Amino acid sequence: MEKIKDLHGKILIADDEVINVNFFQVMLTKLGFSVDVAYDGEEALEKVKTFVPDLILLDLLMPKLSGFQVAEILKKDENTREIPIVVLSAVSDIKDKVDMLELGIEDYITKPFNFVEILARIRNILRAKDLKKEIKQHRWRFLSFSELEKYLGSFLKEAGKQSEELMDSGKKMLDDHSDNETFRLQVVSTAEKLSESINKLAELYSKFTRVVTEKGEDVFNF
Structure with a gap:
């Protein structure tokens, strides 16, 4: 109390x-x-x-x-x-x-x-006001997460698409320069690094969404 x-x-x-x-x-x-x-x-x-x-x-x-x-x-x-x-x-x-x-x-x-009654009503109203404010803050936190999740999802989708396009271009370049071993190794190395970066981003996104799902708004209480 x-x-x-x-x-x-x-x-x-x-x-x-x-x-x-x-x-x-x-x-x-x-x-x-x-x-x-x-x-x-x-x-x-x-x-x-x-x-x-x-x-x-x-x-x-x-x-x-x-x-x-x-x-x-x-x-x-x-x-x-x-x-x-x-x-x-x-x-x-x-x-x-x-x-x-x-x-x-x-x-x-x-x-x-009756002052005691008035005080009780004042207290209850102010507590309800604080609770309403807190609910609004949490609501915006979830909206912010929803927007962030949407953005990250779109980013990963676009990054994956561009990665595939680069891989296709790399394969074509390899075919055109099949006699150049140094060039071939450079293209393969770049493609592998790009694929690794995309996979790490996807893994990070998956971990982030899992933590928020488990902990709710607490993840935003820095």
């Missing part, structure tokens, strides 16, 4: 109620989070750009821009849509809750607030 003291991340608190802001700021900071605050919707959007939070605690009823408007803007922007939003609201209207959830927010908590 994750220890409370091990919690970390950047949290933006967007709320026009100073008492709420001060409480959450003090508590979350003590637990190890980096915290910034905004007291209206416009300031919240600016802080998202400058502070770049890992999670936003968002009040619904704020001046200038409401929590709904802020969430709508953030969730429609591809640069900010992945930032988790937890709405803290005194309004328990089911329509407001449904509307916010349909926007794509991660959680909606109504008063009276």
Whole structure:
């Protein structure tokens, strides 16, 4: 189980109620989070750009821009849509809750607030975010391997084809210079070295694909 003291991340608190802001700021900071605050919707959007939070605690009823408007803007922007939003609201209207959830927010908590519950939800959301990020990284590793495998396969195929063409040309040259023993030995030696190089490449490719198949993404963890 994750220890409370091990919690970390950047949290933006967007709320026009100073008492709420001060409480959450003090508590979350003590637990190890980096915290910034905004007291209206416009300031919240600016802080998202400058502070770049890992999670936003968002009040619904704020001046200038409401929590709904802020969430709508953030969730429609591809640069900010992945930032988790937890709405803290005194309004328990089911329509407001449904509307916010349909926007794509991660959680909606109504008063009276229980800090332990809020902390648990924050922790779970941040852990899910980290897991999602890790999965994406592994996915790209496998895509990169797939592309590399495709490239190596094409390279070996083309190299083999060119090797055969060179061998055919060498045979023709040998036929044309059958009376020249020195030339014949040079052609044979070159052909043997070329064939050996192709075989080594094929062997290396086979070993590489076998290691990745057995160890998965670990082979990329240099």
